[in-house]
Amino acid sequence: MGEFTIPVNKNIDSGGKPPSAEHSDKTTRRSYFGVLWRRFKRNKISLISLYFIVFLIALAIVGPLILPFDYKTMDYTALYQKPSLKHWMGTDDGGRDMLTLIIYGLRNALIVGFGAGLVEILIGVTIGALAGYFGGRLDNILMRFVDIMFALPSFLLSLMLVVVLGRNLFTILLAIGLTSWAGMARLARAQVLSIKQVDYIEAARSLGASNSVIIFRYVLPNAVGPIFVSLSFNIPGAMMVESGLSLIGLGIMPPMPSWGALINIGSRFILSTPHLILYPAITFALTILAFTFVGDGLRDAFDAKQSD
């Protein structure tokens, strides 16, 4: 194959616009995630929410290192104090610094949220993708199992698991993750089922790609959109379950603070010292809201119909 030219006019049907001008001057390779990020950035509320979550994560990591107080030590000379320069968010019924408690609560909520989310993804996506991709009998067996998991009340199941496994951060995130992956499995299966029908999967097979290559390289990358969106709603969901467990006294073992426990205690003093419930409730609500906005932004960014 040497020198030859093709008598076709190369540009005659370039109806599609060339790669956007802002990028043509760059020499870096464009990636799928670059495009996603550019689309995500357009939604300002989502972007601010993402920054807020990053800030929360940083706070949860750095906070315990630099705080002048810890969550264990009681101070009976400073009970129910109003916010002051020393205690920015006041103190609780044990004289502990509220800000410190909230930051530790934040750390625990994030660990439980992301941890449970990870467990859900691992179990749900594996089961859903296998069922959707291979179909037939395997699909039937796996999805009946999913149906059973879906039918059982997951909060009660989590409760039982906590009782059986014990009460620490890890068992709690496990108890939440293990009981709430059914929705993720159904979503993953539906995604894989629809992607499996598209021509590019047949193209991949005709090129000789193996099943595992097809699943990991072509099916899953195109299925992650809705899965990530769902995850960004499931993380705050897991946080809610965790605080629910704390609220009824089966969450993280005191004195380690949890938002649910803080709100539970605060509710007893809502008339006398409202800041005990106000601050944890507000941070909790803002955190949940931020995750939800990020989820919205992700959903729009993954929408392929959107131009970039």
Add this chain to the structure above:
Amino acid sequence: MEPVIERMLEVQNLKKYFSVGKQLLKAIDDVSLEVKTGQSVGIVGESGSGKSTFARLVLGLLEATDGNVFFMESIAVQPMKKNNRSMTLRKYAQIVFQNPYLSLFPHLTIGANIEEPLRIHGVRDKEKRHLRAQELMYKVGVPEAYYDAFPHELSGGQQQRVAIARALALNPKLIVFDEPVSSLDVSIQAQILNLLLDLKEQYRLTYVFIAHDLAVVEYISDVIAVMYLGRFVEYAPKRFLIDQPLHPYTNVLLESVPVVGGSLKDVAGRGEIPSPLSPPSGCPFHPRCTKAFDRCRLERPEFIEVKPNHWVACHLYT
């Protein structure tokens, strides 16, 4: 020097039945075909005639109910063996689909799409893949600037050029085209068809070209097979099939090709293609045929060679 392969593709008594509820849908019913190396065989038929099923069967993407398919004389594509992914078949036989927007990997750039076959076949050298992709983009007439673009940013014609480049990446011997231009504008159809003719000559390719539009098939093929309800009803070199069509159905297809300046005629064939679930008795075309007589309702005509290399399944010629 590798041995010369004369028969690129051999299809013998190929059958594909789907069960729909309790009924049997005969999508492909006893079809035989031989594609010689360097030939371009066109398969034409209405939607629902089984053309796409045929394409998937000959590439081993679908398991046949019965019959044999051999590729390059030695590779048995059908009957399909379990867990046997013949990499020779996957390397030397490629397919181009109707809708390039659906057949290109949407999450990969144009360059990555074209390089994907090389990746699958173990070319690890990034630079080598990149060079090959650039070469192919040049060959099919896709501007280099599109290397980092995504499929959805290109027009339909450009997308199909990329799909063709991807099919060429492994230096195939056979390419099956499943309606490659029917989703494109007419002006772009011509460009793509010319490109395909050029590529065929350059790389000494063998084509199986499937379309519903006889004009398109005529342009690109040496031999044309007409398919109706899962069977071939006529097979002949292009010249004979166009100039002296024998089967009434071929006539219908020829008359339905619009002619510039011509007036719209009433097409002879009446009605639509019958459901393959309940095909008519006798000759499956008889309810729509203007020349049908009693025998057509009762007896299915054999596919016979009535003139040298001109086959037809019609009672008018027996």
